[in-house]
Amino acid sequence: MADFGYSLTPSSRIDLNKADRETFGKLVKLEPDVLKCMACGSCTASCTAGVYTRTSIRSAILYLQNGREKEALEFIKGCMLCGKCTIVCPRAINTRQLVLSICKIYNLK
Amino acid sequence: MNKNVIVIGGGPAGLEASAQLQNMGYNVILVERTHELGGHLAKWDRLFPDGVPAKSVLDSLLANIGGVKYFLGTEVQSVNLLEKSYNVILSNGITILANAVLIASGFDLFPAEKKEEYGYGIYDHVITNADLESFFASRKDKQAVPDPRIPLQPQKIGFVHCVGSRDEKIGNRHCSKVCCATAVKQACEIKEEFPQADVYCFYMDLRMFGRNYEDLYLKAQKDYGIRFIRGRVSEVAEDIDKKLVVKAEDTLSGKPVKVTLDLLVLMAGMKNSGAGQQVGSMISLETAEDGFFSCRDSVYSLQKSNKNGIFFAGACTGPKTLPDTLHEARAAALTVHNYMKNFE
Amino acid sequence: MKERILSGYDNFVLPFMIGMVFLCIYLLIGLIRILKHIPGPDRKKLALSFINPRIIYKDCRDILCDCLLHVKIFKRKALLGYMHASIAFGWFMIIVIGHIEVALYTPQRNGLIYYPVFFRYFTMENNHTLRGAFFFFLMDFFLLVILSGIALAMYKRVRSIALGMRRTTKPSLADRIGLYCLWAIFPLRLLAESFTAGISGGSFLTKPMNFLFANFLSNDYHILPTWWAYSTVLGTFLLVMPFTRYMHIPTEAFLILLRNAGLKVTRPRKGFAEAEIYACSSCGICLDACPMNMQKKNLKYSSVYFIRFLRRHNTRKINEIADKCLMCGKCVALCPVGVESCAIKRAQRSTVTDGLYYDYSYLKTLSPVPANPADVSETMTDKPVLYYAGCMTHLTPGISKAMKEIFRAAEIPYRFLDENGGICCGRPLMLAGKEKAARELVRKNTELIRAAGCDTLVLSCPICFKVFREEYDLQGITILHHTQYIENLIRKGKLKLNATSRSYVYHDPCELGRGAKVYEEPRRILERMGRLVKAEKEKEESICCGGSLGSLTLNYEDRIKITRGSLKALTYNHPDNIITACPLCLKTFAAQSPVKVMDIAQAVTENLEAIREPAASGTEKTQFGN
Secondary structure (H helix, E strand, O other): OOOOOOOOOOOOOOOOOOOOOHHHHHHHHOOHHHHHHOOHHHHHHHOOOHHOOOOOHHHHHHOOOOOOOOHHHHHHOOOOOOOOHHHHOOOOOOOHHHHHHHHHHHOOO | OOOOEEEEEOOHHHHHHHHHHHOOOHHHHHOOOOOOOOOHHHOOOOOOOOOEHHHHHHHHHHHHOOEEEEEEEOEEEEEEEEEEEOEEEEEEOOOOEEEEEEEEEEEEEOOOHOOOOOOOOOEEEEEEEHHHHHHHHHHHHOOOOOOOOOOOOOOOOEEEEEEEEEHHHHOOOOOOOOOHHHHHHHHHHHHHHHHOOOEEEEEEOOOOOOOOHHHHHHHHHHHHOOOEEEEEEEEEEEOOOOEEEEEEEEEEEEEEEEEEEEEEEEOOOOEEEHHHHHHHHHOOOOOOOOOOOOOOOOOOOOOOOOOOEEEOOOHHHHOHHHHHHHHHHHHHHHHHHHHHHHHH | OOOHHHOOOOOOOOHHHHHHHHHHHHHHHHHHHHHHHOOOOHHHHHHHHOOOHHHHHHHHHHHHHHOOOOOOHHHHHHHHHHHHHHHHHHHHHHHHHHHHHHHHHHHHHHHOOOOOOOOHHHHOOOOHHHHHHHHHHHHHHHHHHHHHHHHHHHHHHHHHHHHHHOOOOOHHHHHHHHHEEEEEEHHHHHHHHHHHHHOOOOOHHHHHHHHHHHHHOOOOOOOOHHHHHHHHHHHHHHHHHHHHHHHHHHHHHHHHHHHHOOOOOOOOOOOHHHHHHHOOOOOHHHHHHHHHOOOOOHHHHOHHHHHHHHHHHHHHHHHHHHHHHOOOOHHHHHHHOOOOHHHHHHHHHHHHHHOOOOHHHHHHHHOOOOHHHHHHOOOOOOOOOOOOOOOOOHHHHHHHHHHHHHHOOOOOOEEOOEEEEEOOOOOOHHOOOOOOHHHHHHHHHHHHHHHHHHOOEOOOOOOHHHHHHHOOOOOOOOEEEEEHHHHHHHHHOOOOOOOOOEEEEEOOOOOOOOOOOOOHHHHHHHHHOOEEEOOOOOHHHHOOOOOOOOOOOOHHHHHHHHHHHHHHHHHHOOOOOOEEEEHHHHHHHHHHHHOOEHHHHHHHHHHOOOOOOOHHHHHHHHHOOO
């Protein structure tokens, strides 16, 4: 990148070149279903915690694919594992276990 | 020549195929389970993309079936393969020796009450696309009793796409193909009916693939101000005033949305006809994972089944639009005709 | 011959003694280990249980019924029960009578561990022992009983279905050694005792055999080798016992003491859980019980293998099975030993998930939902009931709507706590092993319920119901599932139902049936409305719907197979409707069922009889107005 002699505010663009594909690959190996999401939003809409927080497993999956792990966690940290999203998911993704697996693999604090 | 072709199903596919086969000089026997011809088309009001009255299409179809023998309120009781023809016994006691059998059993509308979270049959103001068409059709009939589920002056109306389609939980993974266009069409129509109402469409993907369908979408946005929300509805609640509280996610903004509606229309999708499947099982026709009959291949021989002398036309091999169905009916007639040459 | 009777010792007792001493040391160390790992307060509970006569009575009764007579198996499968009871009780009686014989005839040998075991080798028939012919008879009798059991056990290996088991456990190598030893012990004992019966005396079994043998084996050279063989096999059995499933013999009794003292599983491998693990007899009854085993490929996830891997410390397999289990509790309900494998699985999950990150700080911002004024009518005199639908019920609005109708019909004022969304009850988190996180929800929900100020809490979801009853501190509030509540209303005459000719089958949801033992209320309601038909498996043996939140990793395809299997058992008697009492079961069944599925509340509203004529209800109102 050219040096203009001054700094810019960091780009808000999602940089797929920098996305961590390796860790995501580990998640896919453990939870192949994560690839099945068609982003319909049923999970977010039915979420019990979603009334009060930004909880959304759909968004978490999207952010992980885009290499934004820290933000992804924001979408699942409030999950109460009530299982409604698993019941409504039209692609039969085991979202409940997915939440646990993401926490396990990304080990985010 | 005296060759019999039996056509099972008196919907658009069956009617058109019968007419064509009759024209070609075959002896056509059409069997219809219900008491009227026309199938789902007879219950529909207008057709996408430009609102052609369903009745005019049906009238054209019926006008061409002169000479075709048809039995209403009749079911197929058994089908047996003889040497090269099929012995078909009907519920009215008639036995037909057919050289070819054309299955045009069509589809069943997905029973929307199976998606209990949408409240069909539970809440007062939830209807399906078919209910709405009957409502439109009944507007011309002054004597008809208006559907009590449709309020007189609804202020807010919602359409839920993909009810019973693209849903593995309910056993239908497939896309029903016609609901997107139907929803957009009906949204425009209801806006015409109730100009003061806000209309919302909850969709996952808008599959406006056919000629002029995109124009219909544009018209819905530009001329009718239909609000399209990209998100599947997850649940519907009823408040104390019997209004419907719909919950979805606006996936484009990444936020859950909630809206209170006076009327909710569920776009019930297509599944293979149960009655058709019964006939299929008599001749052990193969069905695919989606429940529809399997064609011999997926590109070249769409009208042929895995059995010689058994043919398909229309939605019994998967969701189809009406023009597609009519094309298939004609193609099926030709396929049957080519097959019949073997007998000469 | 004389010298053996005088000395009371022969070298052949050595194998037995080695086995016995080894086992005793092993058991002692195990006992100390378990006691060490039991938390302090629990140890105190255990100590106190030994001075509580009620618990002592219960201990004795349970040991007799469960360990010796296997009443639990008898009740389900008589022949299988006989097989277990004959060996266990027969062996027990032989040991007891053996000791009585020693105490009566050779009191000088009291205290020699091996002496009662080999009594007939060291004794001679004389006037003194002849008076004990009755005991000789008993000894032969129980030996025969055991032998019949062993014969059945051998037959079961070949054809298990004959004893009512579709599948049996695959034995490990150690189990096999133990098994063959066990099979050999008693035939060898019979042989050995028969050979010496000419000298020691015997009864209806050993005496005739002695005569028979005397006809073609006229010398005594074979006596000692048979006793050696008997002792060696017995010694080997005792020696390998700690590494086989036969550890359940001593452990089961110990487990009963611990359980009756009120101990619970806290850790997956240590303390109480260890006693449970060693008490598993690997009988394989859980194989047929597990709903996952509709498919043969899932056999490996059965509780019996879970326990086996726990014994072997195979963490990968332990976690795999723990995460797969539906937690429907059927294996626990049918387990003859009562091993609470679900509790162990939960504790195991906890080791993995409890430390995972979560953040429920938003709970602080939640304020109690104000009661909807329209729900509480001024004219009603009863104190309002608090209704909590639960998360899942929001996906089955038919249930909450029916409940509202029922409250209205019975003229009961109510408050709907989570009409506009609440928080989860915490049980799903607990099932997943996140105990710490669950506590936060329990705390918040307790606060919300207390703030609502009602004395009856009605729940529609059995998952919530179980956790509210067991893990919440809601003293002073009656907690009822809606089946119980509706039944109450009917009994009090507040609801009247029309009798119809419809036939219903009732599906026992796992958490309501096995989980909370509510079996009869829903059936009583249904009997008032129509004809209740039986399912192929019901009550304790009801099959999970497949939708259970208990399993973490079971995929959807496998779940569907369970759902279909369960539906098949339910429609066994061709009912018009399937009735359940759990939103999750309803949702799961509805997608697959050929028959209409309804919640019991929905079925009740369909058959409600208008209690009062419109005019009569007017007079009621004026009454309230006074």
